[in-house]
Amino acid sequence: MASITRRRAPKVSRPVSAEDEILAATRRILTGGASFTDLGVQQISVEAGVARSTFYAHFRDKTDLLLRLATDMLATSFDVASAWEPTDGLDKLAEDFLRILGVYREHAAVLRAVGEVATYDLTVRDFWSQGLAQFTDRTIAALRAEQAAGRTPADVNLVSAARVIVQGGERAIFDQVTTAPPTDDAAFARELAQTWWYGVYRRPA
Structure with a gap:
């Protein structure tokens, strides 16, 4: 955990806003293993080199x-x-899942903080649910187009299927990023892509 006994030396290499400094400082502290719940505004301010005000x-x-x-x-x-579009195929879906895993790993400390705070803060829990909803809506729209084109079986329940693969995929990605090594990401991304592809997009009629 970063020390709160002294201010960081001001950066002179490039101008950044105080807001950017605060965001970056928080990421550094969280990456160092701090609990967001225990993290104080004073510690963040000192790390960022700004006043509490x-x-x-x-x-x-x-x-x-x-x-x-x-x-x-x-x-x-x-x-x-x-x-990603279904016409891009399975291989591209696996590649994109691997890229998403990279994004989540880059922000792993923030991901852990969200998971931590969402257990007791309704605002954070609702925010995350609404964020996932946009992925669900996007998936429903893609599946609806695939059904219309005859590539996805007509008996697939779009809403239920999208919720299962999006919410289930998010939990699986969270677990992968927070518990498994990056060397396993490619295999994980491939399995996740196949689950989506053969389980829903190209489910046997």
């Missing part, structure tokens, strides 16, 4: 800060996921 000029509270960090992670992973 500056923190509150940019963020309402710690929850607001965490949501900003998580928003960046979700937006990046959604950009990757939404670029």
Whole structure:
């Protein structure tokens, strides 16, 4: 855990905003193993080299800060996921899942913090659920188009199937990133892609 006894030396290599400093400082502290629940605004401010008043000029509270960090992670992973089309095929889906795993690993400390805080904070829990909903909606739209084209069986329940693979996939990715080594990611991404592909998109009629 980063020390709170002295301020960090100001950075002179490139200009950054106080808000960016606060976000980066929080990532550093969390990556060092700190619990977000136990992390104080004073510690974050010292690590970022800003006053407490500056923190509150940019963020309402710690929850607001965490949501900003998580928003960046979700937006990046959604950009990757939404670029895939079923016509791209299974191999491309596996490649994209591997890229998403990379995003989650890069933000693993934030992912753990979200999981930690969501157990007791309704705002964070609802935020994460709404974030997953956009993945679910995107999947439903893709499956609906595939059914219309005759490539996905008509008896697939779009809403239920999308919820199963999106929410189940998110839990599996969380577990992979937080408990398994990166060397296992390629095999994991392939298995996840095959589950989606053969379990729903190309399920036998």
